[in-house]
Amino acid sequence: MTTLPPLLGHPVRRPTPDDHLPVLAVLDRWWGGLGGEEGSRQRALLLPKLMFQHFSSSSFLVTADERIVAFLIGFLSPSRPAESYIHFVGVDPAERGKGLGAALYERFFAYSRENGRSVVRAIxxxxxxxSHAFHTRMGFVTEPGPKEFEGLPVQPDYDGPGLDRLSFRKDL
Ligand SMILES: CC(C)(COP(=O)(O)OP(=O)(O)OC[C@H]1O[C@@H](n2cnc3c(N)ncnc32)[C@H](O)[C@@H]1OP(=O)(O)O)[C@@H](O)C(=O)NCCC(=O)NCCS
Known part of the structure; x- marks a missing residue:
């Protein structure tokens, strides 16, 4: 198991396939049931086991007493050599507001820079x-879009029919 320098005193390691089900098990609670049953289904589908098999070396998992308290699934874009991408991030509600999310992002930014990346994307x-408030605080810009939702620029049907998204970009 690859251990990494701690974050705010918490052990950090690379996620493994054994972390797949334990991470899925916290999603609904950590996301506060956002989007109801459909939101729950979509979140679970966004984290198939392959993320824990093939994206492990660019992802981070934070524990406290062996319990998962935060994770970041990201990768260096194979097709866009200047870019990296944060696919999914979550912090246990009990651990929020202490800088853990920011520290995880900073760790990923450093990893991206070390690997020659100058742009980080997320949606x-x-x-x-x-998520919008957090990404804005972390220096991401919400890219212009042809539609608005409550004042925010939206990319309509970004992930498929009816699956609108906000698109974030940060220049490192
Ligand atoms: C978004 C999330 C990862 C933030 O984690 P966190 O550990 O609480 O964040 P931090 O404590 O590191 O906060 C970093 C900065 O973002 C700001 N921030 C974080 N969440 C915020 C919110 N909901 N509203 C406004 N600002 C917020 C903090 O105030 C802080 O800014 P500061 O340095 O000026 O105080 C966490 O709330 C979470 O897991 N949410 C549910 C999952 C989710 O939505 N993930 C993102 C989409 S995939």
């Missing part, structure tokens, strides 16, 4: 106001 659902 989120327009209803996820917390």
């Amino acid at each position: 989120t659902s327009p209803v996820n106001k917390d």
Whole structure:
């Protein structure tokens, strides 16, 4: 198992396929049931086991007493050599507001820079106001879009029919 320098005193390691089901098990609670049953289904589908098999070396998992308290699934874009991508991030509600999410992002930014990346991208659902606030605080710009949702620029049908998204970009 690859251990990494701690974050805010918490052990950090690379996720493994054994972490797949434990991470799925916390999603609904950590996301507060956002989007109801459909939101729950979509979140689970966004984290298939392959993320824990093939994206492990660019992802991070934070624990406390062996319990998962935060994770970031990201990767260096294989097709866009200047870019990296944060696919999914979550922090246990009990551990929020202490800088853990920011520290995870900074760790991924450093990893991206070390690997020659100058742009980080991420997307989120327009209803996820917390995610928008967090990404804005972390220096991401919400890219212009042809549609608006509650004042935010939206990419309509970005992930398929009816699956609108906010698109974030940060220049490192
Ligand atoms: C978004 C999330 C990862 C933030 O984690 P966190 O550990 O609480 O974030 P931090 O404590 O590191 O906060 C970093 C900065 O973002 C700000 N921030 C974080 N969440 C915020 C929110 N909901 N509203 C406004 N600002 C917020 C903090 O105030 C802080 O800014 P500061 O340095 O000026 O104080 C966490 O709330 C979470 O897991 N949410 C549910 C999952 C989710 O939506 N993930 C993102 C989409 S995939």
